[in-house]
Amino acid sequence: MASTRAGQPVDSIIFLILRRMRAPLLTLIIIYSITIIGLVLIPGRNPDGSVWHLSIFHAFYFVSYMSTTIGFGELPQEFSDAQRIWVTLCIYATVSGWLYSVGSMIGLLQDKALRRTMEERRFARYVGHIKEDFYLVCGYGQTGSGLVRALTERNQRAVVLDNNPDRIDLLKLESLHEFVPALRADVRRPDSLLLAGLRSPYCAGVLALTSSNEVNLKVALAAKLMHPDTKVICRADSHDVEANMASFGTDHIYDPFDIFARYLSTAIDSPCLTALHDWLGQLNSSILPEPIYPPADGLWIICGYGRFGKALTSQLAAQGVELIVVEMAPERTGLPPGLLIKGRGTEAVTLEQADIHRAVGIVAGTDNDANNLSIIMTAKELNPNLFTVVRENQLMNEELFKAVKADILMHPSLIVAQRIRTLLSAPLLSEFVSQAEKERDSWCCELVSRIVALVEVRPPILWELRFGETLGQVVKALNSQGQEPTLGDLLRDPRSRDEPLQAIILLHKRGGHHAALPDLGQRLEIGDQLLLCGRPGARDWMQWTLNNPDVLSYVVTGVSQPRGSVWRWLEQSLNHRNEVA
Secondary structure (H helix, E strand, C coil): CEECCCECCHHHHHHHHHCCCHHHHHHHHHHHHHHHHHHHHCCCCCCCCCEECCCCCHHHHHHHHHHHHCCCCCCCCCCCCCHHHHHHHHEEEEEEEHHHHHHHHHHHHHHHHHHHHHHHHHHHHHHHHCCCEEEECCCCHHHHHHHHHHHHCCCCCCCCCCCCCHHHHHHHHCCCCCCCCCECCCCHHHHHHHCCCCCCCCCEEEEECCCCCHHHHHHHHHHHCCCCCCCCEEECCCCCHHHHHHHHHCCCEEEEEHHHHCCCCCCHHHHHHHHHHHHHCCCCCCCCCCCCCCCCEECCCHHHHHHHHHHHHHHHHHHCCCEEEEECHHHHHCCCCCCEEEEEEEEEEEHCCCCCCCCEEEECCCCCCCHHHHEEEHHHHHCCCCCCEEEEECHHHHHHHHHCCCCEECCHHHHHHHHHHHHHHCCHHHHHHHHHHCCHHHHHHHHHHHHHHCCCCCEEEEEEECCCCCHHHHHHHHHHHHCCEHHHHCCCCCCEEEECCEEEEEEECCCCCCECCCCCCCCCCCEEEEEEECHHHHHHHHHHHHHHHHHHHHHHHHHCCCCCCCCCCCHHHHHHHHHHH
């Protein structure tokens, strides 16, 4: 039997209505029954004095239109005075009964339990009708809303659960490319996840993106227990919770504080690698962002020694960066390994104690936006040449943080959203970055220069290619002719094979082997995966090459094959005559 919740039948709405309307319905039945019995028993008199009685049918017919105040008159004959007195009493009784019943019905329609049940049933029906891969997003906060928009822009389906009704209402007002079923529900409850299609064969992944580590942990655990094969992606900002999630096989865990700490550390040590990652990750930006160059030598001041401050201190201290930490409540956060100045960092005195005039960089990393803005403004007044990093906790303050003009703006929710969006849209990018981290910074700088020359001011677009059986048949046909398609052939323009497409092959994956910037002379094989970047037009022309066997044959051999059946027949006939001759 279909259900709106696990173990809850679809007919629960009917049962709820009958239970709530039981008293009004019984009241109407009793009033109608008494009225009809009275009309049947009370005699009427004809003009000649003879007695007559209403039949049960006529009595029911009369009561039906009498109680609704339609007023057809006395049928089938004129009533006696006794009958009229009875009818008068019954009019007030039936009208009162109907008023009571209608009032109960209006109250029932406003009943939260009924509306909740109907909402769940409608939500389950929407989810059940999805016959393509979708992602179950738990939490529609700053991270979840950005990801849902990114998914729908790529024509991917999403289903949303959130315990905040205001967020669900906001989602319904959003102008998204795809319809997104959403329900206010406690994502900690397994039946809520089942209602949202966790066990559906089309559930491609579960994204636990709430602001609570405990909630995200429960979602990940439930997903792995009830649908072990699905991909589970979680947000966590506690190392203990991350270890717990990893222990039962959570696929991807993102800690925004650790991610940014590694990002800043990499930017100091290898600015070209950071620029490369920024450019390849700007999936929706219209302008190529400027590279950042945080100073590597000199004193850095970190204001706030919470989770963010600890992650930064650990990363930068490992690089040998000189650090001073400013913290108002070290007894609560713990003591840093180096120098500590007690204070908020919003006062000039505290910053001067931290040797602000000698510092080359400052991080305003508290969990209070007003304090972070004040820290940056005060620091700039004392040392205008500082490299500034500021943490933004609430997106509602975005305009204020833009006005402060910090060199790097860090928002935890947007960091997680960006990483997950990249993972879902270009899974090979993280593998490419891992390969690039093994190279020297000069290697990254050279690649950055190639990308700039390729796309000029707009960020490159990323796309992935996987070669399956269909392309393999074409490759086999070319091999039989002595031709071996290579990676370099994919970069030929199908309009003129001697002209290159504006694209770069970033990563070649074959089995478990990954090669960054592979040799273009390598042969194409079934199962190969490629990560490419370039201009949008290059991707379109490359898709045309791969989807058209004749075009692929042309870019490999340089010979344009006749496309129509008549032209093919003529070519075969001419070849046969030449062979005979």
